Amino acid sequence: MLTTPERIAFLLLALASLLLTLRGVRLIVRAIGRGYGRPSWGVFLRRVIPVSLDILLQRPIFRTRPLVSLLHAGVFFAFVFYGLVNVLDLLEGFNGYSTLHASGVASAYNLVADLLSVAALLGMLGLLLRRFGLRPFRFNRAVFLLPSVRFGISRDSAIVGGFILLHVGSRWAGQAVRIAESGRPDWSQPTASLLARLLGGLDAATLAVASHATWWLALGLILVFLPYFPYSKHIHLFMAPLNLILREEKPLGRLEPPVGNGQLGSARLEELRWYQILDAYACIMCNRCQDVCPAHGTGRALSPAALEINKRYYLNRNLNRFAGGTTSPPLLETATSRAAVWSCTTCGACVRICPVGNRPMLDLIDLRRSLVFAGDELDPNLQAALESLSRYGNSFGKPARQRARWARDLPFPVKDARKEPVEYLWFVGDFASFDPRMQENTKTVAQLFHQAGVDFGILYEDEWNSGNDVRRVGEEGLFELLAEHNLAVLGKARFRAIVTTDPHSYNALRNEYSALGLDVPVYHYTEVLAELLERGQLRPSKRLQAVATYHDPCYLGRYNRITAAPRRVIRALGLELREMPRHGENTYCCGAGGGQIWMDSGGQERPSEQRIREAIALGEDVRFFVVACPKDMAMYSDAVKTTGYEQRLTVIDVARLVAWATGLIELEREAAPVSE
Amino acid sequence: MTLAVILKQVPDVVEELAIDPSGTDLDRDSVSYVVNEFDEHALEEALLLREATGEDVVVVGVDTTGELDQALYTALAKGAQRAVKLVGDVEGSWLSTRALAGLLAPVIRELSPRLVLTGVQAPDDLDGQLAPTLGALLDWPHTGVVVGTELADGLVRVRKELWGGIMLDLELATPAVLGIQAARATPRYVPVGRVRQAMRESTIEEVEVETPVESAPKLSRLRAPEAAGRAEMLTGSPSDVVERILEILRARGLY
Numbered sequence: 066m067l068t069t070p071e072r073i074a075f076l077l078l079a080l081a082s083l084l085l086t087l088r089g090v091r092l093i094v095r096a097i098g099r100g101y102g103r104p105s106w107g108v109f110l111r112r113v114i115p116v117s118l119d120i121l122l123q124r125p126i127f128r129t130r131p132l133v134s135l136l137h138a139g140v141f142f143a144f145v146f147y148g149l150v151n152v153l154d155l156l157e158g159f160n161g162y163s164t165l166h167a168s169g170v171a172s173a174y175n176l177v178a179d180l181l182s183v184a185a186l187l188g189m190l191g192l193l194l195r196r197f198g199l200r201p202f203r204f205n206r207a208v209f210l211l212p213s214v215r216f217g218i219s220r221d222s223a224i225v226g227g228f229i230l231l232h233v234g235s236r237w238a239g240q241a242v243r244i245a246e247s248g249r250p251d252w253s254q255p256t257a258s259l260l261a262r263l264l265g266g267l268d269a270a271t272l273a274v275a276s277h278a279t280w281w282l283a284l285g286l287i288l289v290f291l292p293y294f295p296y297s298k299h300i301h302l303f304m305a306p307l308n309l310i311l312r313e314e315k316p317l318g319r320l321e322p323p324v325g326n327g328q329l330g331s332a333r334l335e336e337l338r339w340y341q342i343l344d345a346y347a348c349i350m351c352n353r354c355q356d357v358c359p360a361h362g363t364g365r366a367l368s369p370a371a372l373e374i375n376k377r378y379y380l381n382r383n384l385n386r387f388a389g390g391t392t393s394p395p396l397l398e399t400a401t402s403r404a405a406v407w408s409c410t411t412c413g414a415c416v417r418i419c420p421v422g423n424r425p426m427l428d429l430i431d432l433r434r435s436l437v438f439a440g441d442e443l444d445p446n447l448q449a450a451l452e453s454l455s456r457y458g459n460s461f462g463k464p465a466r467q468r469a470r471w472a473r474d475l476p477f478p479v480k481d482a483r484k485e486p487v488e489y490l491w492f493v494g495d496f497a498s499f500d501p502r503m504q505e506n507t508k509t510v511a512q513l514f515h516q517a518g519v520d521f522g523i524l525y526e527d528e529w530n531s532g533n534d535v536r537r538v539g540e541e542g543l544f545e546l547l548a549e550h551n552l553a554v555l556g557k558a559r560f561r562a563i564v565t566t567d568p569h570s571y572n573a574l575r576n577e578y579s580a581l582g583l584d585v586p587v588y589h590y591t592e593v594l595a596e597l598l599e600r601g602q603l604r605p606s607k608r609l610q611a612v613a614t615y616h617d618p619c620y621l622g623r624y625n626r627i628t629a630a631p632r633r634v635i636r637a638l639g640l641e642l643r644e645m646p647r648h649g650e651n652t653y654c655c656g657a658g659g660g661q662i663w664m665d666s667g668g669q670e671r672p673s674e675q676r677i678r679e680a681i682a683l684g685e686d687v688r689f690f691v692v693a694c695p696k697d698m699a700m701y702s703d704a705v706k707t708t709g710y711e712q713r714l715t716v717i718d719v720a721r722l723v724a725w726a727t728g729l730i731e732l733e734r735e736a737a738p739v740s741e
Numbered sequence: 742m743t744l745a746v747i748l749k750q751v752p753d754v755v756e757e758l759a760i761d762p763s764g765t766d767l768d769r770d771s772v773s774y775v776v777n778e779f780d781e782h783a784l785e786e787a788l789l790l791r792e793a794t795g796e797d798v799v800v801v802g803v804d805t806t807g808e809l810d811q812a813l814y815t816a817l818a819k820g821a822q823r824a825v826k827l828v829g830d831v832e833g834s835w836l837s838t839r840a841l842a843g844l845l846a847p848v849i850r851e852l853s854p855r856l857v858l859t860g861v862q863a864p865d866d867l868d869g870q871l872a873p874t875l876g877a878l879l880d881w882p883h884t885g886v887v888v889g890t891e892l893a894d895g896l897v898r899v900r901k902e903l904w905g906g907i908m909l910d911l912e913l914a915t916p917a918v919l920g921i922q923a924a925r926a927t928p929r930y931v932p933v934g935r936v937r938q939a940m941r942e943s944t945i946e947e948v949e950v951e952t953p954v955e956s957a958p959k960l961s962r963l964r965a966p967e968a969a970g971r972a973e974m975l976t977g978s979p980s981d982v983v984e985r986i987l988e989i990l991r992a993r994g995l996y
Contacts, residue, residue: 440931440935443930445927455933456753462755466756540932542933545933
C-alpha cells in the first residue's frame, strides 16, 4: 500500500507522463499521415485476428535466428502478460489488493507472472549480452548512416534494455520482498520465493522501504519511460503488429504505380506512402534484412536496415517540423545513397525475412523512379538497355524480327499464336530468345513440348520484354509502354494458358499484368514439365544417377512460391537432390534481378560466386547446379568459371536434364558421371 | 536568345533494310527511322549550353518521314523549349543536303539564334555538308567536327577535333553554325513518361514549305552490299607463309 503523498505523486506523474506521451504519439500519427494513401480498415478487420495469432505464436520472428528468437519470445510473452500484472500491481499500490499466498486462479496467475519475469530477465540479458558483447551489428563501410545513428542505436538499445531489466527485475524483486515480509515462501511464486530466502535476514523496516522502492521502480519507471517511448525502438511493440495487420493482401510481385500522377516517384520522406513511413517506426534494428541482402553481402553500399534506421532517426530529430508539414530534405541526403539505390537486385529477401513486415525494397524502387523521372544520370549500360527496349522491345539492341530466329533451327515449325489458336502461349522472354548461350535451352524446351505433344505457339516479333525489371529500375513509363503492347497482342491471340521460361516474365504476367486486366492462368515451364513427366507424356528412358542441387530463382521461389515443381522434375529423373542452406523461399539472389543484369555491379565478389561456393560446400559429389531461369544460366555459367569450379560443377538448365533423360539430346562432358 | 538544333531522321540500320522494287528507293514500308546519331549529340550539346547559360533551345526539322513528331516530342521532353516542323510535299522524299539547307535557312534566319547546332554528318550526308551549306546560305561563320562548346560575349569558343588526336580551339563570332561530332556528355536518357507528358502538354509549330526545284544528281539504282570474301588466316613459319602468299598471287595472275 502506498502512502497518501505517494498516491498523489503517482497520479500527478501519471498525468504529466501521459500528456507528454500523447503529444509524441499524435506527432507520429501526423508524420505517418503525411505519406500517400490511407490504411484500409477493411484490411484491419480481416487480418486483425489471424495476424495477431501469428504474432502471439512469434512466427514472423522465428523465421530465422532460432536462439535469438527464443530470447525475444521470453521478453515478448512476459510483456503481453505484464499488461495484466501492471494493472494488478497498481491496484495493490492503491488499495492493497494482493495475490500473495492466494490459491486457485490467483495462484496460477502468480506462477505465470513469476516464471515469465525470469524468462524476460534472461531473455533481455541474453539479447543485451549479444548486442554489446558479441557486437553482431555492423554495416559495410560504404553504407550511408546519419551521424546520429551510429551512437544512437547503441544508446537506444541500452535504454530500452535497461528499462526492461529494471522494470521486470523490480517487479520480481518486489514480490520477493513481500514474500520475505510475510515470513514464509509462496509456492505459487517459486523463483521470487528463492530470492526471498536471501532477503530473510533483513529487518521489517528495511523490507518496508524496499517494498515501496521496488513498486516505484516497477511502475513509476513506466511513467518516466513513457514520454521517451514514441522516440524509442520499443514502439515496435505497437507499430510492428499494426504494420503486419494493415498490410494489403497483394502479391509482393505487384508494384503500385509511382506516387504523383503515377510518374514522379518518391524523392522525399513525405512522398513515400504512409506505410513506408510506418516502416521506420516498426523497425527494431535487428539487421536481419541486411544479413540476407545480396548487395550488402557483396560489400556494396546498400543496407535495407540502415535505410529504415536513418529514416527513423531523421524523424526522431525532426518530428515536430515534419509532422507540421515542412518539406523534408531529399532521402538521398537523409536515408540512403545513390550507390545503394542502384545496387538493389529487388530479390525481396529483406521483405520476406523482416519480422515486423517492413518493405525497404519498395522505398528503393520509388527512389529509382524519382531519379529516372528527374533525368538523373543512369549507368550507361542501363541507359543503352532502356533505349533498346523502348525502340526494339528487347534489351539486346536487336531488331524485333530476330526474336524468334532460334525457332528456324528446329525440325518442326513453331505455331504462330497470333494467327492460330493454341493451348499454351509460350512467352519466351528476352534472354531465352536473344542470348546465344540460352538459345540452345530454348530449343530444347520447344523440342520437349513438341515431343510431349503439347499444343503451343509463340508471338514471334510481337512478344516484347515483359517489363518486369524495367518497372523495377524505376522506368514506369517504359513499363507501361511494354505492357500495353503485350496486352494488346495477348488480347488478340487465342490460348488457354501462358507458359514462360523466364521467372521475371512469369512474375510480370502473373502479378503485374493481372492488375492491368490479364486474366489467364500463367505457368512456369518447370510446372508444365513436371506435369508432362507425371502424366507420362514425357518418358525418361534413362535414369540419371548423380547428386544435384537446385537454385530457386527469386522471382519464382520467393515471389511466387513455385518451389515444388522444379524439384519434382529433378527427382523424377532419378537425381538425388541435395539442398543448399538457402533454398525455397529463403533462396539467395544470383545478382541479376531488378535490372542489375544491365548494370556494372562494382561489388567485390558477385552474389553468384558466393552461391557457387555454397553449392560446392555441399560436398565433392554434387555434380549438377540446376537452374530454371535463363538469367541464372548466364550468371552461374560465368560464376562457375570465375570461381574455378568449372570442372567440378556443371551448371545446367532443368530442361536439358529432362531432354537428356528422354534421349532427345546428348550431353557431352556433363554426362560423364551419370550412368543408366 | 536561342540555340537552334536541327534534327533529321534517318533509316535505322539495326533493322534489315530492303530495296523497293523500283530499285531507286528503300522499301519505305519496312524502314523504321531514328534520329541521326550526331544530331542527338548536337541536341545534347545545346542542352548542356542551356544549363550553363539559360538559352532557349529550339529544335527544327523537315518532316520527310511523316514521323518527325516523335523525335520533336522526345527533344521537348529532354528539355527543349520549342519545336518547329517544316511540312509540305516534302513528305515521302529524300532531300539532298543542299535542298535541306535551302528549306531550313529562311526558317532559321527568322528564329535569329545565337548558334545553330547540327550533327557533323549523317548516313545520307557522309561528307558533312549540312553545316557548311547552311553557313554559306546564311552568311554566318561555321565549322564542323566539334567536340565541345562554350558561349561567351558575342562569340562561341569551340573545340574541334583534327587528325591524330590533335585538338583545335577556335573562336567564332555568333551567330554561327556548328557541326557537332560529339557532345561533352552522352546524350541523356528521357523517360517514356516525360515524352508522353510532352505529347500531352506541348505543341509543335508548323511551317509550310515546298520541295525546291534544284539540279541534283539523279539516282539510277540502289544495291544491297555484296557479301565480302572470306578471310583466310595463314599460319606456319614465315617462309611457309611467304610461299603461300606467292602462290595466291600467282593463282590470281598478280605475280
